[in-house]
Amino acid sequence: MSKSKVGTWEIGEIRFPFSEAFKLSLESIRKRFVRAAITTAAVVLGIAFLNSLMMMAAIQSVYTTGTAGAGIQTYQYWLLFISLLVCAVGITNSMLIAVAERYKEIGTLKCLGALDRHVLILFLNESIIMGGIGGILGYIAGLVAAVIYGYITLGGKGVDPFSVIMRAMLTPSTIIPITMPTVVALLVVSLVLSVLLSMAATLYPAYIGAKLNPAEALRYEV
Amino acid sequence: MRYEYTVETEDLAKYYYMGKYVVKALDGVNLKVRRGEYVSIMGPSGSGKTTLFNMIGGLDRPTRGKVYIDEVDISKLDAYELAWLRARKIGYIFQTFNLIPVLTALENVMLPMIFVGTPREQRIKKATELLTIVGLGDRLHHKPGELSGGQQQRVAIARALANDPAIVLADEPTGNLDLQTGLEIINLLRTLNKEKGVTIVTATHDLKMIDVSDRIVYLRDGKIERIETRAEVTVEL
Secondary structure: OEEEEEOOEEEEOOOOOHHHHHHHHHHHHHHOHHHHHHHHHHHHHHHHHHHHHHHHHHHHHHHHHOOOOOOOOHHHHHHHHHHHHHHHHHHHHHHHHHHHHOHHHHHHHHHOOOOHHHHHHHHHHHHHHHHHHHHHHHHHHHHHHHHHHHHHHHOOOOOOHHHHHHHHHHOEOOOOOOOOEHHHHHHHHHHHHHHHHHHHHHHHHHHHHHHOOHHHHHHOOO | OOOOEEEEEEEEEEEEEEOOEEEEEEEEEEEEEEOOOEEEEEOOOOOOHHHHHHHHOOOOOOOEEEEEEOOEEHHHOOHHHHHHHHHHOEEEEOOOOOOOOOOOHHHHHHHHHHHOOOOHHHHHHHHHHHHHHOOOOOOOOOOHHHOOHHHHHHHHHHHHOOOOOOEEEEEOOOOOOOHHHHHHHHHHHHHHHHHHOOEEEEEEOOHHHHHOOOEEEEEEOOEEEEEEEHHHHHHHO
16 A cells, blocks of 8 residues: 655555553553552552542441532642642653653653654553553552441441432432442542543653654663 | 665665763764675674664664665655654664563564554564574563573564564674573574565674674774775684
């Protein structure tokens, strides 16, 4: 398939199928597992904080008023915002190191025919994988924390903590426009937020990697 | 399409500006490489070998002058066309091998074929063939970390040949290898050049390379000092 003609050449198509890019990203994460795990831990903490806060508020609200709705204080939203910001800065820092460490690899890929956007996709894939895993783990950790909180605060108050927690989890949530049980809504919010956050934080490092001039990238000694 | 000259440079120059100093890494290089030729570029470090390599390989843009690969002036290419040039027309071999560490030998050789869209079955077949040719038929699924330096360079050579490039550029291919392994790599390159007609340009200061080269280009301070054909060199020795 030819895209254009230059002199006597037929310039063909250059591609990097998603499955191949994804495989390479996954292998790169496995290779640098410890750092990937630390980066993911930042996401886990941020998202766990979000979930525990939301869930604790729901439990409290169901216990006091019988419905969800009474909720989170403004300052708590600020805390949440700051925690997610810190998490994003951590990811950016970690990905900047990951990109710098792989200058030579990026240069090599470009020698083999990779376009700027292929390099960008490689790093964004990694961020999606780490963000997704971090989101799920953070969601679980946050819920566990909230359940423990529920048992501790409701214990000995003449109510069955289990039924209150269950009601809190199943009450329709108001955090997203489409109403669904709080547990489900939190999962959706966690996943979307963690992946978007991780991608946004990786955009700048990935851009630097993608824009590298191959000659410079190859000259670079780690 | 058959081209007589695979590489042609015309008054090629690359200057680096460091504050008020100008470093003339290359300064007016005119070089023609015929199809099927084995050319070595020799010179002390800092003579501009690697810069010339980068210019011919489409990895960097010249300050002045032109580079033709298969009769096309590559300074006129846009980013997409340059990527295609690197994938299709040029095979690169580096001093530090530069294999992708997380991929096996087979996957490394298959990578350039992915970029040009070769179907998977064909990729596996071709990569296996090439690795067998370079003597690694039994190491297909090893990762670079599990291979010796010489073996890694063999994988890199197989990878360089994956898309049947017009030219293979080798920058100090023996620089990180011991004498014996270096000799093996040089002989492998020569064999590929003779038997498969691969055009090879190496930048080197390895004197062993002289024996196998059709021509030796001596570079000094960014200029061609002299060019010798192998017959002349043998007489000199």
